Amino acid sequence: MSIEVTKSINGQKDLVDEVIASFPEKGRIIDIGTGSGLAARSFFNAGWEVVASGMDMDAYLDADNAGFPPGIELLPDLDICDMHPLADASLDCVWCAHVLEHVSDTGRALSEIRRVLKPDGRLFIAVPPFKHNVVGGHVNSGWNLGTLMYVLADAGFDLSDGRFIHHGYNVFGIARRGKGPLPTGALRRANGDIETLKNDGRFPAGFAAEQGFNGQLKQVNWMWNTTPEQVPVARKMLMSPPPIQKMKIGFFIPFITKGRGGTENVGQMMANSMAKRGHDVTVFTFEDEDVPSQWPLDETIDLVRLSEAGNERTDDQMLLAIASRTLDLLVGLHMNRTFKRYVRCAHRAGVPLVLSEHIDPRFPRWIGTNTMHERQVAFYGASLIHLLTEGFRSTLPGFMRERIRVIPNTVKAPEQAACPGDATKQKKVLLTVARLVPRKNVHLTIEAFAKSLPEAEEWVLRIVGDGPERQNLEEQVSDLKIADSVEFVGETSDPYACYRDADAFVLSSFFEGFPLSTLEAMAHGLPLIGFANCSGVNEQITEDNGILCDASCPSESLAAAIQRVMADAKLREEMGQASLKRFESHYSEEQIFAQWEEMFAEAVERGLPNSGSNLETKLRVAVSELTK
Structure with a gap:
């Protein structure tokens, strides 16, 4: 009945x-x-x-x-x-x-x-x-x-x-x-x-x-x-939040006219998604020449070029550019000392500010572009603080954590997924997509792949990306006598074609923010291999959709993971399906764009913290307290 x-x-x-x-x-x-x-x-x-x-x-x-x-x-x-x-x-x-x-x-x-x-x-x-x-x-x-x-x-x-x-x-x-x-x-x-x-x-x-x-x-x-x-x-x-009032949002994306890095990619996604949701968007960048954005921007977005010099006069010019647009919100991307310029400008203009960090918080300190104290001082003046993973929350003092919002990255869903379980392919591809710089550890991928080749001659390692390490990596491939099995693609305007043709994906970094390349591989339904100590990667990869390797014995554990994935077409198919499901349930554009919009609307509602004419004094007090 x-x-x-x-x-x-x-x-x-x-x-x-x-x-x-x-x-x-x-x-x-x-x-x-x-x-x-x-x-x-x-x-x-x-x-x-x-x-x-x-x-x-x-x-x-x-x-x-x-x-x-x-x-x-x-x-x-x-x-x-x-x-x-x-x-x-x-x-x-x-x-x-x-x-x-x-x-x-x-x-x-x-x-x-x-x-x-x-x-x-x-x-x-x-x-x-x-x-x-x-x-x-x-x-x-x-x-x-x-x-x-x-x-x-x-x-x-x-x-x-x-x-x-x-x-x-x-x-x-x-x-x-x-x-x-x-x-x-x-x-x-x-x-x-x-x-x-x-x-x-x-x-x-x-x-x-x-x-x-x-x-x-x-x-x-x-x-x-x-x-x-x-x-x-x-x-x-029902899943959608109540309608959000139209906002006038200004995004600081410092290098969008100079390169196509991950932060610039996320910045253009933030800006374009807010424009498509009906908000009035301006992108501010630091560029002395009249050159276009390296990433496509929605036709409604105004690109404003500010002086690359950082001094009192150029700060006044920045303030004028901000104030003349009567913005509801400023959003600053890229974690370096520029963040403090955003804070000063936002407080002088009286505009709420979201600071969005897109890297492992330790990295700027390691390379000398920003100390942890400088980072904390900048965040002290933000309305909200955007971090990529929950694990980064503990890097800020307790009194700041109420203002932290954790939202991961997203990437565009592909029109066609990969087929990692296709055992009939004559040539199978282990793919890595990365800028060829030391911190990406691509040499470890090459070393581990060389150890795996004797058992998997039908496989090739395809390396997409360019950078100062390329010559060293090409010499490593030559020394290992695996040149016939390694392809250096360089930079490409269509990396999705490389993902579609791949059978497994590896990223050998020890630290990231929340890498886009692994997200792109996940969106294409590929099994993933990375290191368990790498922030972001260790959230994207689970035992269902890939393998997390032990960084204490990097070459051996990476080689073992690569060999396991290479040898088992059924495993690749199951992991690939799990990757696709995980992307759709956790990291789709629809979900992440909505979370960004809600965060921006909340920041507008909250306004600026610690506001007042004596901001510089407050920042110095904050430094003193944070360094005790």
Whole structure:
């Protein structure tokens, strides 16, 4: 018997459908706080054994003029903090949607849920997002994803393979029953508890939980399993934030007329995406000649060239260029001493500022372009601080972390993916795309490939990119006598053609920000190889879509990974498919552009911190405090 599913909270039907699609094995499930019964009816229609409970169920059912079919077991007025009618470990799953906000003793409610779940049972839980309004019956004003994960981990649930999303009016999560709360005394109910729970494996795998992390997340490890035919058009509307008012945004992209580096690439993506979303965009660069941008800019974007010299007169000229455009926001990219010029200019003009760092924070210090103290001083004057990975958050002092927003990079999705599992190809390609400079360690890729060749003569190493190391690398290839198996492509205007023809991708850097080349390889559905100590790479690569190598024995571990991928077409196919899914679920343009736009709108709303005429004095005080 199939019955009509009634209306409910925005986005909730999507989540019910997703659970049904994700767990075809079904089982015995309770819908706690069933309300009008959408979840209970949906699970029943899908073949689950359903128990429905809730307070004042008759009122809901009368209002909807619908009853439950005989196959659904009813437990009216069941108290979530005392579910004694249900035996221990009697349920495969619990659906609990918009109930916890009504419960004073959240810990006791979650303990009861764990009690009635089987050892490997799952909790599907939805709570409302935080709001300032005080509502009768709601003793909790709401959650964000980070808070929900923390509360569940603290209550003893296993989130290691959990999935979480903010969808519609639902902060939603999937977690296993878990092994219970930590022993008494293990948590201090103070700083350090989050790290303790993380070290015990209580948070989702790969999630960088730490004291003060930003819990206002859109999703963690989420992937929709419902097919496009099952997903209503309304989903995209529900996933979208409220309309953002049009902004006038100025982007500082220092070298966009001089080269096609990664920061310049991200800068043009930021600028173009905001222009396409209806915002008024200006790009400022430092260029004394009238030369065009090396990256294509939307025709509505105004490119303004500022003097390359950095002095009081040119700073005044910069201020005039900014002030005359009555901007709502400035965005500064490229982490070096130029950041402090952006800060001074923004504060003099009274314009909010986002500083966006696109590299491993240690790198500028290593090459002498910026010290860590100078970096902190610049960030001191920013409205918001944009970092690429959660791991970089700890490089700034605690009082700054509230202003940090972590958003990874994105790349354009290709029109055609690669076919890494095609075992019939006569020539198979191991690809690397990198600027040929020492920090990219391309010599390690060549060395490891040479060790792999005797077992894989049908493979070639294709190196795309140019730079000062090219001659040394060509000599290394000659010395190793593998010139017939290594191709130096140089720079190309169409690197996507190289990805399409590849069978595996390797990046041998020890440090990056959040590299675009690995993202491009991921978007093409290629298996990835990189080093576990490389920031960004160690977030992009999982055990499903590639191999992370040990940097303590770089040549040997890299060679072993290359040999493993070369030898197994099935493995390449599976890893490639996982790469494509990971790109679509974590790093697609649609997701990242929306996060950038929300960050920019938030910065406009927040305004400038530490504003006032004595900014230079404040910056000097900040230096003094930071260097103590």
